[in-house]
Amino acid sequence: MHHVHVWSLTPGRHLVSLHAAIDEGEDRQAALLAIRRLLAERYGLHHATIQLESWHQCADEPEPDEGHRG
Numbered sequence: 001m002h003h004v005h006v007w008s009l010t011p012g013r014h015l016v017s018l019h020a021a022i023d024e025g026e027d028r029q030a031a032l033l034a035i036r037r038l039l040a041e042r043y044g045l046h047h048a049t050i051q052l053e054s055w056h057q058c059a060d061e062p063e064p065d066e067g068h069r070g
Helices: 026-043
Strands: 002-009 015-020 047-054
Touching: 015 026, 026 047
Parallel strands: 015 047
Antiparallel strands: 002 015
16 A cells, blocks of 8 residues: 555544555455455544556556656
8 A cells, every 4th residue: 555645634534545556466356345344443433435447557646757857
């Protein structure tokens, strides 16, 4: 997991958004349910927005620029 943001909407209502990288061919629905269960059981987070991605492809990362050095 990366690109994790957690905040409180009200004192008793906490929210999370995150990116989760999973292996190609994995059951995306099972991964999503497992992440939601972990967030609820371990951290008490019941409202989550989860973006599933491939291991080497973050949707928010810029495309590599062949002419850019940095």
